[in-house]
Amino acid sequence: MNSSAVIAVEGVARSFGDVHAVRDASFEVQAGSVTALIGPNGSGKTTLLLMLATLLRPDAGTIRIAGHDPVADPRAVRQAMGWMPDVLGSWGSVSVRRTLEITGRLYELNAEAARTRAQRLIELVGLEALAEQPTRVLSRGQKQRLSLARALVHEPRVLLLDEPASGLDPVARVELRELVRRLASDGVAVLVSSHVLAELDEMADAAVYLDHGATASAERVERSRAQARDWRVRAVDPAQLAAALEGLGVAVGATDHLGTAVPVAGEAEAAQLLARLVGAGVGIVAFGPAVGDLEHTFLDLSRSTTEGGDR
Numbered sequence: 001m002n003s004s005a006v007i008a009v010e011g012v013a014r015s016f017g018d019v020h021a022v023r024d025a026s027f028e029v030q031a032g033s034v035t036a037l038i039g040p041n042g043s044g045k046t047t048l049l050l051m052l053a054t055l056l057r058p059d060a061g062t063i064r065i066a067g068h069d070p071v072a073d074p075r076a077v078r079q080a081m082g083w084m085p086d087v088l089g090s091w092g093s094v095s096v097r098r099t100l101e102i103t104g105r106l107y108e109l110n111a112e113a114a115r116t117r118a119q120r121l122i123e124l125v126g127l128e129a130l131a132e133q134p135t136r137v138l139s140r141g142q143k144q145r146l147s148l149a150r151a152l153v154h155e156p157r158v159l160l161l162d163e164p165a166s167g168l169d170p171v172a173r174v175e176l177r178e179l180v181r182r183l184a185s186d187g188v189a190v191l192v193s194s195h196v197l198a199e200l201d202e203m204a205d206a207a208v209y210l211d212h213g214a215t216a217s218a219e220r221v222e223r224s225r226a227q228a229r230d231w232r233v234r235a236v237d238p239a240q241l242a243a244a245l246e247g248l249g250v251a252v253g254a255t256d257h258l259g260t261a262v263p264v265a266g267e268a269e270a271a272q273l274l275a276r277l278v279g280a281g282v283g284i285v286a287f288g289p290a291v292g293d294l295e296h297t298f299l300d301l302s303r304s305t306t307e308g309g310d311r
């Protein structure tokens with residue numbers, strides 16, 4: 001295992017009867033980084049996270065969290081790790097503040113330290129106005145914030161986040177992203193699963209792609225990343241743009257209100273195309289990849305699996 005890998009997963013599998021939820025997962029997450037866990041519905045993300053969080057036993061393979069084995073030493077793993085599940089199970093009649101204080105006590109903070117920590121976390125996730133309310137009155141997004149605060153009570157070195165942005169409004173999503181980046185810059189290893197790939201693009205340094213319970217190899221991910229992708233171009237005068245593209249012999253894709261899709265092999269080719277269009281006098285107002293890096297790779301991997309490509 002790499003010396004700074006705080007999460008190390010090797011050949012992990014878990015089935016439920018005939019359902020092979022996770023077949024063969026191997027990856028590492030480094031200290032001070034944010035790694036995205038990406039996969040289609042039912043690909044095994046939650047099952048994998050539950051195994052890392054000591055809540056489910058793997059049938060095969062090895063997991064190390066901060067050097068500890070979740071099966072042999074779940075207590076050490078829980079001390080090192082904060083876990084934000086996709087749905088918060090909370091004590092409905094207990095206030096937000098008490099929830100965090102009780103969680104702190106469960107992590108063996110003394111009463112004074114638990115109180116101070118609860119107050120800091122309430123401020124960190126912006127729940128001041130609701131601190132004395134019972135948790136049952138919280139909206140889904142507010143519950144997500146409480147769930148995140150609870151995961152941070154014991155200042156973990158490893159943070160597992162299962163769909164943390166679901167239910168959050170746009171402002172809260174930006175705040176979540178900034179908070180996660182800040183935690184990573186403090187040295188925390190973060191593994192985050194989400195379906196909102198554009199958001200992960202801005203948050204993550206690395207990605208693990210899970211497909212039918214297996215992680216895609218680094219070589220396969222690299223192949224998919226390198227595939228030609230569509231860029232989208234928009235001009236003040238769409239007719240002039242269409243004529244210029246035709247003049248340059250560019251085979252255009254679909255046009256919608258965001259612009260016209262053009263297939264481009266890489267950034268150098270994109271820069272060349274832009275220079276030519278501007279040189280031809282076209283007033284370009286927007287030019288960029290049609291989808292983010294993670295989404296492009298994810299779509300290409302899904303396509304190659306559907307088409308029976310190798311893994």
Ligand SMILES: Nc1ncnc2c1ncn2[C@@H]1O[C@H](COP(=O)(O)OP(=O)(O)OP(=O)(O)O)[C@@H](O)[C@H]1O
Nearest residue numbers: 016019020021039040041042043044045046047048
């Ligand atoms: N307790 C269980 N018993 C039986 N099958 C299960 C159980 N938990 C998960 N599965 C099955 O394992 C597969 C992987 O499920 P999992 O929830 O890990 O996927 P996921 O990638 O998190 O999906 P989603 O993106 O939809 O949340 C699915 O086919 C699911 O039906």
